[in-house]
Each structure stands twice: as C-alpha cells, then as structure tokens.
Amino acid sequence: MLERIPSVIDVLVPQASTYAGDIDGLFTIILVSVGIWFFASEIVFFWLIFRFRKKDGVRAQYVSGEKQSEKKWVTYPHLAILLFDVLIVVAAVRVWYDIKQDLPPAERTVRVIGQQWAWTFVHPGPDGEIDTADDIAKVNELHVEVDRLHHYKLESKDVLHNFSVPVFRLKQDAIPGRVITGWFTPTKTGEWDVQCAEICGVGHGLMGARIHIETAEQHAAWMAQESPLQLAANAAQKQEEE
Amino acid sequence: MAAITKVWRTALVALGLVALAGAAAAQQSTPPGAELYELCAQCHGERGEGNQVVLAPAIAGLQEWYVVAQVRNFKGGLRGTHPADVAGLRMHPMALALETDEELKAVSAYVASLPPVYPEPTVEGGDAERGAQLYGTCVACHGPDGAGNEALGSPRLYQANDWYLLSSLQRYKNGVRASNPANANAQVMLGIAGTLADEQAMKDVVAYIMSLRK
Numbered sequence: 247m248l249e250r251i252p253s254v255i256d257v258l259v260p261q262a263s264t265y266a267g268d269i270d271g272l273f274t275i276i277l278v279s280v281g282i283w284f285f286a287s288e289i290v291f292f293w294l295i296f297r298f299r300k301k302d303g304v305r306a307q308y309v310s311g312e313k314q315s316e317k318k319w320v321t322y323p324h325l326a327i328l329l330f331d332v333l334i335v336v337a338a339v340r341v342w343y344d345i346k347q348d349l350p351p352a353e354r355t356v357r358v359i360g361q362q363w364a365w366t367f368v369h370p371g372p373d374g375e376i377d378t379a380d381d382i383a384k385v386n387e388l389h390v391e392v393d394r395l396h397h398y399k400l401e402s403k404d405v406l407h408n409f410s411v412p413v414f415r416l417k418q419d420a421i422p423g424r425v426i427t428g429w430f431t432p433t434k435t436g437e438w439d440v441q442c443a444e445i446c447g448v449g450h451g452l453m454g455a456r457i458h459i460e461t462a463e464q465h466a467a468w469m470a471q472e473s474p475l476q477l478a479a480n481a482a483q484k485q486e487e488e
Numbered sequence: 489m490a491a492i493t494k495v496w497r498t499a500l501v502a503l504g505l506v507a508l509a510g511a512a513a514a515q516q517s518t519p520p521g522a523e524l525y526e527l528c529a530q531c532h533g534e535r536g537e538g539n540q541v542v543l544a545p546a547i548a549g550l551q552e553w554y555v556v557a558q559v560r561n562f563k564g565g566l567r568g569t570h571p572a573d574v575a576g577l578r579m580h581p582m583a584l585a586l587e588t589d590e591e592l593k594a595v596s597a598y599v600a601s602l603p604p605v606y607p608e609p610t611v612e613g614g615d616a617e618r619g620a621q622l623y624g625t626c627v628a629c630h631g632p633d634g635a636g637n638e639a640l641g642s643p644r645l646y647q648a649n650d651w652y653l654l655s656s657l658q659r660y661k662n663g664v665r666a667s668n669p670a671n672a673n674a675q676v677m678l679g680i681a682g683t684l685a686d687e688q689a690m691k692d693v694v695a696y697i698m699s700l701r702k
Contacts, residue, residue, distance in 0.1 A: 359571075361574060361577060362577075362578050363577070363578060363580075363581045363582075364577040364578075364580065364581070366571040368571075383571045384571075385569050385570070385571055385577065386569075403574065448527065448530045448531075448582075449578060449581045449582055449585075452581030452582075452584055452585060453581060
C-alpha cells in the first residue's frame with residue numbers, strides 16, 4: 247500500500263526491490279507529517295512575534311501559561327502531533343514486520359560475509375543449493391536473478407559491518423558470531439552499489455561492492471561460466487590441448 | 489631596566505620567527521610519502537614494525553621496487569582478492585586509496601626509507617638444519633643469502649616476520665595468494681610452495697631463513 251505514495255527518493259536512487267517502495271512511502275509519510283507541523287508552528291511563531299511586537303504605550307505582559315485559554319496553545323498541537331505519531335508508528339510497524347519479521351520461503355539463498363574491508367558472496371551453483379561443491383564465491387561481486395525471492399545469510403569474520411543495498415532500501419547489521427537471515431526480491435535488472443553502513447575501521451569507506459541483477463538467462467550464463475566444476479573442466483581441457 | 493626588557497622581547501620574537509621558519513622549511517621538505525603513510529601506520533605501525541594481531545607484517549626498509557610491485561598488485565586485484573585471503577582483502581582497498589601512481593611510488597619510497605626492524609621470530613618448532621636443505625629450491629631466485637633478486641622479482645627474505653613467511657607459504661600452497669593467473673611471480677611461488685610437503689617443512693625453511701640474518 248505504501249509503495250503507491252509518490253516519493254522523491256527514487257529520482258536519486260531507483261527502487262529495485264519489492265519493499266523499496268514501502269520504505270520510500272514511509273519516508274514520505276514522515277516528511278509530510280513533520281513538514282506540516284514545521285510550517286504550521288513557524289507560521290504561528292512568526293505571526294505571534296509580529297502581532298505582539300513592541301508598541302508605544304503598551305507594556306510587556308508576563309504569561310504564566312496556567313489559564314486554559316493559554317494552555318490550549320500547547321495542548322491542542324501536542325494531541326494532534328500524537329495522532330500523527332500513531333499514524334507513523336502504525337505504518338512503520340507494518341513495514342518492519344513485512345521486511346524484518348516475516349521471512350517468506352526462499353527460491354535462492356546467498357551467503358554474505360563481511361570482513362575488513364571486503365564482501366564475499368557465496369552463490370549457489372547450478373544445483374541451486376549453497377554449501378555444496380559447486381558454490382561460486384566472489385569478492386565484492388553479488389549476482390542475483392530478478393523477480394526471485396532470495397534469502398541472505400549474513401556473517402562477519404571480524405567486527406560489526408552492515409550489509410547495505412541502497413536500491414533495495416536494505417540495511418542489515420552483520421555481527422561476529424551470528425548468522426543473520428533476511429530476504430529480498432530484486433525487481434529491476436542492472437548493476438548497483440553495495441556498501442558497508444557501519445563504521446568498521448580505517449578502510450570502511452572503501453568497502454564497496456557491486457550487485458548484478460540479471461535476467462534468468464543472464465544469470466544461468468554467468469553461473470555456467472563461473473561454476474567451479476566448469477572452471478575445473480575448462481582448465482583440464484586447456485591442459486589437454488597443451 | 490625598560491631597555492633590557494625590550495631587548496629580551498625582541499630576542500624572543502626573533503627566536504619565535506626563526507622557529508616558525510624552521511618548522512615551515514621542515515614541513516616543505518617532508519616527503520609526501522610520509523603523509524600518505526599515515527594510513528598504512530594504522531596497521532603496520534608508525535615505524536613500519538608491523539602488528540601480527542591485525543596480520544600486518546613489518547614493512548620498514550623493504551626494497552622499494554618490491555613495495556611498488558606489491559602495492560600495484562593489491563591495487564590492480566592481482567593480489568588480495570581471494571575470499572580466504574583475510575589480510576590481502578584488507579590491503580586491496582588500502583591500495584585503492586592511493587589515487588595515482590605517483591602517490592603509490594611516494595609511499596613505497598617512504599616505506600623503503602624506514603630503518604629495517606628485523607622482528608623477533610615467533611614461530612616455534614622449526615628446524616633450521618633441515619630447512620637449509622629445503623632452502624636449496626629457493627636459492628635460484630632469492631639467493632643463497634636470502635637477499636633477493638630484483639631482476640626476478642624475488643624479494644629479500646630474512647627481513648620479514650617469520651609468521652608472515654609461514655603464512656605466505658601456506659597461502660601460496662593452497663592457491664590463496666596465487667589465485668589470479670595474471671600474477672606471474674605468484675604462480676612461480678605456487679609451484680615452489682607445492683614442493684614443501686607439509687607445515688613442518690615450511691617451518692623448517694622459515695627457521696633457516698631467520699638464521700640468514702647477519
């Protein structure tokens with residue numbers, strides 16, 4: 247539902263996951279709610295300054311804020327802001343549940359390993375399973391298939407990192423000693439940034455990688471080319487030729 | 489009395505100006521490599537003494553051509569891009585921080601200019617006598633005294649940390665440090681490390697290399 251709310255964020259960073267629109271919608275709700283109250287309070291503030299400016303023969307008045315007629319200037323906006331807060335919280339909890347609490351069944355699983363200062367991505371090979379002989383491990387290069395629900399299993403070899411894919415609107419801390427499972431479904435083909443979003447040492451700013459979102463055909467071709475079994479077969483053939 | 493105070497004041501101001509001029513001159517004569525090295529110092533230490541905890545070997549006084557070659561390898565992805573190369577993966581982005589080849593050369597020259605530290609051996613269980621026999625394979629490139637050979641791209645060995653030599657041999661043998669076929673020197677070492685039967689043989693040869701220090 248939230249993804250239908252127009253957003254300005256995707257002008258700068260495209261949305262490339264099923265939930266990117268929900269996150270952007272949430273930002274829009276917060277921006278509009280806070281924006282309305284920002285402008286309302288500034289208008290009232292400057293109007294009061296102008297209305298009760300210094301005038302000849304008029305003494306300044308001390309307002310203690312105890313009378314009902316004075317208190318309402320604080321109470322009514324306060325209640326209205328609480329109402330807006332409830333709106334934001336309800337929307338945020340729905341989005342949080344969908345992205346972080348709920349874990350739809352995976353069509354593919356990739357292992358994401360952070361370390362100072364690189365990402366290693368272990369992709370399933372042609373057998374579709376990870377932790378088997380045909381896994382494809384790549385440094386700073388993640389290949390996924392568009393419109394497939396992926397689980398990621400996130401680990402860290404050393405310190406805190408954060409697996410951040412801006413086009414997915416995804417950020418997840420990696421914590422040494424834990425394997426954190428999450429999900430995403432890419433919706434747009436192309437090559438985009440992956441970054442670390444948790445200060446992890448002197449090389450943090452250089453800990454960038456690329457995600458390649460491919461069509462089924464492109465992904466199958468990449469897998470066939472990079473599969474360790476295929477690479478071994480190629481090497482054996484080359485040796486034979488020599 | 490007032491005249492003496494004035495003399496003192498003038499002398500102090502003059503001294504201050506001289507000190508400032510000296511500092512400015514020192515600033516100008518500082519090689520840019522020293523500034524660039526501040527990034528390296530985070531792991532390799534201010535004197536290039538290394539820090540095993542973060543897998544950073546001693547680099548002070550390494551041969552300049554070797555430092556240039558290795559940093560270029562790291563930068564170009566010829567080294568430090570294997571998923572199991574924990575230390576190498578740290579160096580790859582650090583080398584990328586050197587934007588130009590001039591910067592790379594400047595920091596390499598600074599590293600080479602640091603006085604060598606000859607770190608204390610930490611690897612136990614190596615037999616230098618057995619290692620001397622095994623070292624026969626290394627002589628062709630690294631020389632009988634372990635001094636290296638620039639023409640062959642073989643660095644001086646006895647200056648390195650023994651733990652670093654051991655881990656390098658291990659990483660060469662399992663292909664981690666020779667994962668990119670375009671790195672020709674690493675491919676040579678892949679074959680050479682393969683002739684060492686096991687970790688004990690590696691420790692023996694490392695113990696012998698340590699004994700080559702004069």
